[in-house]
Amino acid sequence: MCAAGRRWGRRQRALLWAVLLAAWEAAWGQLRYSVPEEMPKGSFVGDVAKDLGLQLPALRDRGVRIVSEGSTQYFSLHGKTGHLVTAERIDREQLCESVQQCVLRCELIVEGQMQVYRIEVEITDINDNTPSFKEVVMEERISEMTAPGSRFPLAEAHDLDSGGNSILSYDLSGDEHFSLAVQAGPGGDQRPELVLAKALDREEAAFHELVLRASDGGDPARTGTARIRVTVVDANDNAPVFSQAEYTVRVPEDVPVGSTLVTVTANDADEGVNGQVKYSLKKSPGKALKILQLDSETGEITLLQSLDFEEGNSYELEVQGRDGSGLSDTTKVTISVTDINDNAPKISMRSALSEISEDVPSGTIVALLHVYDRDSGANGEVLCSLDGDVPFRLEKSLDDYYRVVTARELDREQVSEYNVTVRAADGGSPALQSSAVLCLRVLDVNDNAPVFAEEGYSARVAENNAAGALVLTVRATDADWGQNARVRYRLGEGRVRGAPLSSYVSVQAETGALYALRSLDYEQVRELRLWVLAEDGGAPALSSNVSVLVQIVDENDNAPQVLYPAPAAALGSGGAWSGVELAPRWSEPGALVAKVVAVDADAGQNAWLSYELAKATEPGLFRVGLHSGEVRTARSPLARDAARQSLVVVVKDHGRPALSATATLSVVLAKSVAELLAELGSAADEAAAAAGEPAGSLTRWLVLAVAAVSCLFLAFLLLLLALRLRRWHRQQLLPPASGALRGVPVSHFVGIDGVRAFLQSYSHDVSLTADSRKSQLRFSASASCCDTLPMIFFSSPDVWEFPLFSGSAVFLTAHVHG
Numbered sequence: 001m002c003a004a005g006r007r008w009g010r011r012q013r014a015l016l017w018a019v020l021l022a023a024w025e026a027a028w029g030q031l032r033y034s035v036p037e038e039m040p041k042g043s044f045v046g047d048v049a050k051d052l053g054l055q056l057p058a059l060r061d062r063g064v065r066i067v068s069e070g071s072t073q074y075f076s077l078h079g080k081t082g083h084l085v086t087a088e089r090i091d092r093e094q095l096c097e098s099v100q101q102c103v104l105r106c107e108l109i110v111e112g113q114m115q116v117y118r119i120e121v122e123i124t125d126i127n128d129n130t131p132s133f134k135e136v137v138m139e140e141r142i143s144e145m146t147a148p149g150s151r152f153p154l155a156e157a158h159d160l161d162s163g164g165n166s167i168l169s170y171d172l173s174g175d176e177h178f179s180l181a182v183q184a185g186p187g188g189d190q191r192p193e194l195v196l197a198k199a200l201d202r203e204e205a206a207f208h209e210l211v212l213r214a215s216d217g218g219d220p221a222r223t224g225t226a227r228i229r230v231t232v233v234d235a236n237d238n239a240p241v242f243s244q245a246e247y248t249v250r251v252p253e254d255v256p257v258g259s260t261l262v263t264v265t266a267n268d269a270d271e272g273v274n275g276q277v278k279y280s281l282k283k284s285p286g287k288a289l290k291i292l293q294l295d296s297e298t299g300e301i302t303l304l305q306s307l308d309f310e311e312g313n314s315y316e317l318e319v320q321g322r323d324g325s326g327l328s329d330t331t332k333v334t335i336s337v338t339d340i341n342d343n344a345p346k347i348s349m350r351s352a353l354s355e356i357s358e359d360v361p362s363g364t365i366v367a368l369l370h371v372y373d374r375d376s377g378a379n380g381e382v383l384c385s386l387d388g389d390v391p392f393r394l395e396k397s398l399d400d401y402y403r404v405v406t407a408r409e410l411d412r413e414q415v416s417e418y419n420v421t422v423r424a425a426d427g428g429s430p431a432l433q434s435s436a437v438l439c440l441r442v443l444d445v446n447d448n449a450p451v452f453a454e455e456g457y458s459a460r461v462a463e464n465n466a467a468g469a470l471v472l473t474v475r476a477t478d479a480d481w482g483q484n485a486r487v488r489y490r491l492g493e494g495r496v497r498g499a500p501l502s503s504y505v506s507v508q509a510e511t512g513a514l515y516a517l518r519s520l521d522y523e524q525v526r527e528l529r530l531w532v533l534a535e536d537g538g539a540p541a542l543s544s545n546v547s548v549l550v551q552i553v554d555e556n557d558n559a560p561q562v563l564y565p566a567p568a569a570a571l572g573s574g575g576a577w578s579g580v581e582l583a584p585r586w587s588e589p590g591a592l593v594a595k596v597v598a599v600d601a602d603a604g605q606n607a608w609l610s611y612e613l614a615k616a617t618e619p620g621l622f623r624v625g626l627h628s629g630e631v632r633t634a635r636s637p638l639a640r641d642a643a644r645q646s647l648v649v650v651v652k653d654h655g656r657p658a659l660s661a662t663a664t665l666s667v668v669l670a671k672s673v674a675e676l677l678a679e680l681g682s683a684a685d686e687a688a689a690a691a692g693e694p695a696g697s698l699t700r701w702l703v704l705a706v707a708a709v710s711c712l713f714l715a716f717l718l719l720l721l722a723l724r725l726r727r728w729h730r731q732q733l734l735p736p737a738s739g740a741l742r743g744v745p746v747s748h749f750v751g752i753d754g755v756r757a758f759l760q761s762y763s764h765d766v767s768l769t770a771d772s773r774k775s776q777l778r779f780s781a782s783a784s785c786c787d788t789l790p791m792i793f794f795s796s797p798d799v800w801e802f803p804l805f806s807g808s809a810v811f812l813t814a815h816v817h818g
Contacts (some may be wrong), residue, residue, distance in 0.1 A: 033084065034122040037092035042085050045075060045121060048108060049082025052117055056082055063111035066119075067350055068104070069372065075106050075121065084119065092123045093160035097287060100162060107370075111351040114365035116398050127165040127218025131157040133226035134281070138212075140194065140230045141326020144202040151181060152194040153320070153330060156283050157214035157224055168217040174210040178230070194228065202232040231326065239327035240266040240277045242319075247333040253309040254340050261292070264299040266321030266329055273324035282330055283318035292335070294319065301333065309339040310374040341379040341428025346372050347436040350401070357443045358412040366392065367404040367438050371424050378427040387421040387435075394422070404438060412442040413479040446484040446538025450476040452546040457532075459514075462553045463522040471505065471550055474512040476534035484538040487512075492531030492545060501530055505550070514548065522554040523601050556655020558601040560609055562663045565596070580666045583645075585637045593622065596629035596663045598651040606655040614662065615648035622667070624649055631665060643669050 033046040049056060054064075066077050066084070076087040096102030101122065108117040134155055142152065159166045170192040172180035177198045183191045192212065200208075210228035215221050242264060249262045268275040279299045281289070291305045292315065301317070315335045322328040352367040373380040384394055384402055393407040404420065418440045425433035452474060459472040478485040489512045494501035505528065507514050514532070528550040535543040581594040600607040611629040616622055618641050623634040631647065645667040652660040 031119045036124050045084040048084045068106040109350045125162045129160040130222040131159040131214040131224035137227045144200045150196045154192040164217040169215050171213040175208045200232045233325050238269040240268040240321040240329045242266045242331040250336045252338050253307040260300045268323045277321045282320040288315045309337045313337045339376045343374040344432040344434045345382045345424035355441045358410040359445045364406045369402045381427040384424045412444045417441050444481040448479040449542035449544045450478045450487045450534035452476045456547045458549040460551045460553050469516045471514040478536045486537035522552045527551045554603045556606040559659035560598045560600045560651040560661045563597040587633050591633045594631040596649045600653050608654040614650040617645045
């Protein structure tokens with residue numbers, strides 16, 4: 001049971017190794033085909049698409065191409081069928097002259113996947129070459145004393161074909177004195193020898209004509225012939241002998257042309273013509289004849305053309321030394337070429353991207369390079385590197401293939417284009433190097449939001465602006481490119497005084513210009529706080545916002561508004577104001593008569609008010625405080641001064657141009673109560689007449705009001721007396737209270753649009769004497785800006801307060817003494 005388990009385990013492992021090997025070969029893309037030489041252009045080689053498992057649509061879409069080493073492309077890919085076909089007529093003998101197995105290599109590049117598949121195509125030989133001899137006529141000199149059975153090497157025929165198509169047999173015809181023997185050489189080649197079958201007699205025949213025929217193994221077979229002319233000479237008992245059976249020499253490939261590479265020498269013990277040795281090439285490849293030359297007299301082998309290790313690293317020659325009697329000896333000459341570092345590495349861009357998105361992950365393939373050095377050994381070992389600090393690295397792929405991949409994230413906003421220099425250096429001394437430049441443009445992605453030029457914007461706009469006036473321009477820039485950097489602006493949501501913000505201002509989507517849609521009023525809106533959003537054109541779009549403060553600048557568009565004296569009637573188109581004030585005739589200079597209170601809805605300098613007396617019944621009697629609006633006596637009233645004075649006060653602001661309003665005050669000058677009442681009655685009559693009411697009716701109402709006030713005053717006295725008696729009982733230790741109560745002054749605050757004004761009360765003391773009875777009366781006039789219903793107030797037993805006339809805010813307070 002255990003043994004079976006072990007056997008099954010070995011089978012599984014073997015199967016696994018087979019699968020891994022197949023996967024390895026598929027991954028590295030090894031394909032091998034075979035095709036005869038001399039096939040016409042377009043001949044089928046192999047079904048690449050099927051063998052690699054590639055779909056035909058993928059082949060067309062991903063940019064598949066065949067790349068061969070060298071300048072000549074022998075194969076191409078048929079785009080419709082996915083077949084590998086010949087691109088040129090291939091001559092095996094030209095490509096692989098001294099190579100038994102001729103294999104051409106190419107690569108299939110799939111650019112879309114940056115994949116490489118290696119393909120090997122073996123070029124099989126066909127019998128397209130006839131055997132040929134170097135010399136069509138060969139001369140042999142044989143002594144008549146040569147014993148039968150002697151052998152004389154003959155020049156071999158050369159056939160460029162290989163395998164069974166090369167030379168297989170030789171045949172000799174023409175004379176009974178000679179026969180042919182074929183010996184097998186060390187490399188398996190056939191070496192023909194001329195065998196003397198019958199003794200020669202110079203007197204019988206001095207010359208013998210023979211025909212040597214060489215046949216290959218092709219079907220049909222091809223043959224080549226050479227004539228052999230044998231000259232019978234007198235006896236020669238010594239043959240030439242080379243000093244070495246094999247000459248081996250190593251020369252560098254950069255040896256100068258004309259240099260002597262090796263000298264072969266053969267010695268002959270005979271004298272005279274029989275001892276003179278001539279040298280010739282018995283066997284040599286065709287390429288060697290173009291590069292090397294043998295001196296037939298000296299045996300020196302010299303260089304005709306420059307050597308190239310990459311074209312041929314070894315040459316074998318067979319040199320024959322022949323004396324004057326036709327005796328000969330052969331030697332083998334091997335010339336080995338050593339490599340020098342004369343080839344710089346070559347870098348080929350097999351596949352490369354010209355554009356790459358900046359958001360590609362690390363490790364993305366951008367180029368596929370092929371690096372090749374024709375030198376060998378250390379001279380052909382290539383080391384690749386990238387110049388500069390670039391976000392790319394090299395990875396070795398298949399044999400001499402390298403991939404350029406991204407090493408870190410790209411940022412187009414920092415570097416938008418790369419010129420990546422790939423440098424290849426070999427291991428020679430000194431090292432040779434080459435370089436190639438990969439131009440790569442980085443494509444933008446929307447990874448940057450718009451950025452405003454300022455952290456916040458502010459602007460000042462004068463009120464009463466024209467609709468559509470430019471307020472300011474916001475500016476945002478986007479570090480991206482193209483559509484991703486196109487910025488559009490819009491307003492954030494908001495409301496002002498219950499109305500949408502968009503009804504006040506708008507922003508131009510393309511330029512960021514902010515416009516006022518309506519005329520702004522400082523008295524309604526002091527400032528606008530809003531947000532402007534900038535959005536780019538990416539997908540998805542990125543945005544940012546900025547705060548904008550629009551301050552409304554005040555203009556002098558509101559005239560001063562008089563709060564006191566209270567409005568009575570409109571006089572003229574300017575909207576005049578009227579009021580009645582009392583002033584005793586014994587007033588000292590500077591005595592306060594009244595105060596004009598005015599406000600201005602504007603702000604700042606436009607709301608700074610100044611007062612001046614524009615018109616007066618008696619010039620010089622009154623003056624007005626420039627900033628306080630207080631009306632005071634400039635001098636003491638005189639007897640000639642009229643009892644009723646009319647004052648026109650002009651209130652101006654400090655705007656440009658300045659706006660103004662007027663207030664009309666009526667001031668009554670009186671010595672006694674009778675005079676005061678007369679003047680007030682007259683004033684009341686005039687007021688009633690102005691209002692369209694009879695004067696008597698107003699007087700009756702005044703008498704009724706005085707009577708009602710008197711009754712209320714008596715009731716108040718009784719109540720006060722009862723309260724004091726009660727208090728006296730409770731607090732017997734307290735001193736008796738004074739008989740007079742001090743009245744609390746009344747202050748009135750009036751506001752218009754948030755502006756408050758303080759109104760003062762004005763008191764005047766008047767002493768009156770009637771008949772022989774002396775009584776003193778004290779009255780005060782209290783002014784208020786608010787209309788008060790006619791009422792009578794009792795401040796104390798000796799003080800009466802009552803309105804002088806209906807519709808006015810003037811009260812008479814009388815203090816009765818004695």
